[in-house]
Amino acid sequence: MDQETAKKLYAEGGIFIFLDVPEGTEFGIDMKSWNTGERFRGVKMIPPGLHFIFYSSVSDTGDTAPRTGFFHNFKKGEVLVKRWDKQNECISPEPVSELEIVNLKDNIRALDNFLGPYPYDIWEKWMSLTSEITIDLVQKLTPSSGYIQSALELESCTDADRPRGKKGDETGPSSKKIRLSNETEKDFLPNLKAKEGTEIRFTPFPVRNYPEGASPSEITRHSLDSSFVIDSMITNYKKSTELLGELEFCYVCFLVGHSLEAFEQWKQLFSLFCSCDVAVKKHRKLYDLFISVIAIQIKEIPEEFLADIVSNNNFVYVKLRNLFRAVQSSDVDGQLKAKVGRFMQSLTELYHWDFEHLDSEEEDEAPVIVET
Incomplete structure (x- = not known):
């Protein structure tokens, strides 16, 4: 980072102080992780905003425990202090005393050499992956324990x-x-x-994918088009974009927090967006934003994650074909269709997936590879 940005973050950035952490513990913030050294006491120069802090205890033999993490919205110049619980090998549930926090703040310059700088090179990418996650949404979805666990108790x-x-x-x-x-x-x-308090509080999907009292023909129509479900889901949020916020929340909890439960919810939400016809025009702005969000997420998907998808009926590819087909056949404005066209082209260039002939139903769900 340039010197001016460094000075600003040093003066206004947040600080996370982590006391009594054993040497060798896996520790990370947002999309970067390290194994702590003997002098490690935390992280400084954290840009104000939402961040995800995580850790895993490491045994003497090098075995790493499941990952645990939490979201925190750092205010300008905020100092957050946590202590390691040696017996349970996690963050202590007992809060650090106010007196100790005051003493640490008063002597923050003495701690400076023991605090690692925030990895600023990931900041822009992190912001793009969490652009629709609001603080209210984090509070709503986070387990009552306050921690996201990769292995549920x-x-x-x-x-x-x-x-x-x-x-x-x-x-x-x-x-x-x-x-x-x-x-x-x-x-x-x-x-x-x-265990009570450890589950992520995902927004539940409606029990039925059709309105109460629907006729057989209406039930069939709603089974083919999930627009009713997306309408029902939206009513659970203060604003419709929070549905995308939950999609991002689940993605981060899986990508960084290693939560398989979050991955399952992400798949359901992703599939929902890709299974609608009427909603594409009805929620046109939401779909425009969805394309932007999912384009960033797909680029960040690890290679092994894509391999899993390919072995599982090519989930992302198949669902995106459905979405692109719905957009092309709808009477939505040309601007959204052009955006979808550019997205298809970028995926073809990135993964050599072929999205031509969307009107044809393919027997084989494997991605069609473009010859190069």
Whole structure:
């Protein structure tokens, strides 16, 4: 970064102080991570705004624990202090005392050599990936524990709560045989659930993908076009763009926080946007923004992530074909169609995917590779 920017961040940037962190711990902020050294005490010069801080404990043998992280909106010049819990190998739930925080702030210059500078080269990219995430949305979606965990803490139900057949079943040897024949392997496994307060509070999808009282023909229409679902989802937010904010939230929690639950929600939201016809014109501005958001996300998808998608019926490619087909066949304005055209071209150049002949239904869902 240039000297003027460095001076401004030094004066106005946030500071994250992390006390008692063991040497070798994996620590990161936004899209960069390191293994801490003996002198590490935190990060300085953090640009004001929303950031994601994460860590993983590392054993003496080099084994790395699942990742844990949290979002924090740094205000100008804010100093955030956390302490490591040695016993549980995580951030201590006990807050650092006000007296200690005041003392640290008063002696912040003495700590300067123990604080690493924020990796400013990632700042622009980070802002583009989180452009629609509001503070209210973060508070709404973050687990009540305050932390995003890549491996959820699970707890089992009591034995009394385990399913033991439907009420009204007859008793006796013959009925027992019937129940056993209908049971699957899952019925004999413990009924595990996420520990309360650790789950990301994703916005739920509607129970039905059609309005109550819909006729059979209307149910069929809504099964082919998910515009009703996207309308229903939008009502859960203060403004429609927060739907894209959740898409970005899930993407970051998966890409940086390694949360598979977030990945599943991201796939559902992505699929929803790509499965609508009526909504493309009805929510034209939202779709314009969706194209911008997803274009950035696809460029940041790791190579192994793309490989997983290719082996799983080419999820991104197939869904984007549906979206591009819907835009081309709609009477939406030419500006959005041109933007979609440029997006298709960029994907063809990046991955050699062929989006020609969108009107034809392909039997094979593998991406068509452009010959070069």
